[in-house]
Amino acid sequence: VDHCGDGVKPWPGAIDWHTIITLSGLMLLTKGVELSGYFDVLGRKMTRRFHTERQLAMFLVLAAAVLSTFLTNDVALFIVVPLTITLKKLCAIPVNRLIIFEALAVNAGSLLTPVGNPQNILLWGRSGLTFAEFSGQMAPLAVMMMLTLLLLCWFCFPGRALQYHTGTRSPQWQPRLVWSCLALYVVFLTALELRQELWGLVLVAAGFIVLARRVIVSVDWTLLLVFMAMFIDVHLLTQLPALQGVFNQVGALSHLGLWLTAIGLSQVISNVPSTILLLNYVPASTLLAWAVNIGGFGLLPGSLANLIALRMANDRRIWWRFHFYSLPMLAWAALVGYGLLQLMP
Structure with a gap:
């Protein structure tokens, strides 16, 4: 009797393969740059330019935020985090704290544009707004979050001079x-633009097989399994009869009710799945867009970017320390964001 088959069949369909394939390609490309040694060269140039820990931290946080607005939050992290880890070889810096701030920065920066993160791509498609109109509705929240983050950064990183490690040889790169x-x-x-992401991935992988096979081996492929599991989990959640009745009530919620539901749901099942789920019941309003983006702060599962950043850090302690900064950020954003929303026309 094939009981298993019935349950397993819809699982591949539950996974957003576009996201998985896109991530695979980006992970290969950034790993290629990392293994070429170019981050070492860039790191050396940067440390010459910045004299204090605070200057370096402010720069990295701004770089992560700006990159995330156009390259998406995940890609920004794939560039900035390896660079930060490389800097550790050159000078004494609080690497974990920097990575935590970079994760917060890509969540704050990426919410500005329709292409900054997956939930915005989805919301933009449903809202019928132009690129500029969508960015305009997100701008007040983005400005508020970035100012908060830079202020926090100023206080959390001291103005002490960077201590360079002696005897570091000039880096070799390819x-x-x-x-x-x-x-x-x-x-x-280009392949992504043409909706041919699978061919794009095949070309990238073929390129690395010819150029540098070690890139393919070095990529953290288990990260993709984490994403796949997330998609399947959300799919299974929505299939539960007990929850279907609850979700049908979402359309009747007040503004504040929807605000708290979207933020709260993001904390548990992450903000991209929450967006997918809620768009079945409510329109792609400014309120929903702000709420699911704020939901990326707080607990670790809030945003996939949090998982990517902390996993790349490769240090167990960072998982707890992250919440020390992220939870107050969530409380502040939820409170001030709702206030700002009331002031908007």
């Missing part, structure tokens, strides 16, 4: 691999 990664990046982005 220009050919860096240029190849850039060329493959353009190919991959």
Whole structure:
């Protein structure tokens, strides 16, 4: 009797393969740049330019936020976090604290544009707004969150001079691999635009098989399994008869009720699945867009970017420390965000 087959069949359909394939390509490309040694060169140039821990932290936080507005929050982390880890070889810096702030920065920065993160891509598609109109509705929240983060950054990183490690040799790097990664990046982005992401991934993988096979082996493929499990979990949640009745009530909620529901749901099942779920019952309003983006702060599952950043840090202690900064950020954003929303026309 094939009882298992019935339950397993819909699982591949529950996974958003576009997201998984896109992530695979981006992970390969950034790992290629990392293994080329270019981050070492960039890190060396940067540490010469910044004299204090605070200057370096402010720069990295701003860089993460700006990159995330156009390259999406995940890609921004794939660039900034390896660079931060490289900097540790050159000078004494609080690497975990920097990575936590970078995770918060990509959540704050990426909410500005329709292409900053997956939930905005989804909301933008449903809202019928132009690129500029969507960015306009998100701008007050983005400005408020970035100012808060930079202020917090100022207090959390001291103005003490950076201590350089002596005897670090000038880094060896492979220009050919860096240029190849850039060329493959353009190919991959073009493939994404043309909705041919699978062919894009095949081309990128083929490129690395020819150029540097160690890139394919070095990628943290288990991260993709985490994402797949998340999609399946959400799918199974929505299938529970007990919850279907609850979800049908969402359309009748007050503004404050929907605000708290979207933020709360994001804390438990992450903000992208929450958006997918809630759009079945409510329109893609400014309130929903703000709420699911604020839901990326707080608990670890709030945003996939949190998982990516902390996993790349490769240090157990960071998982607890993250909440020390992220939970107050959530409370502040939920409170001030709702106030700002009332002031908007």
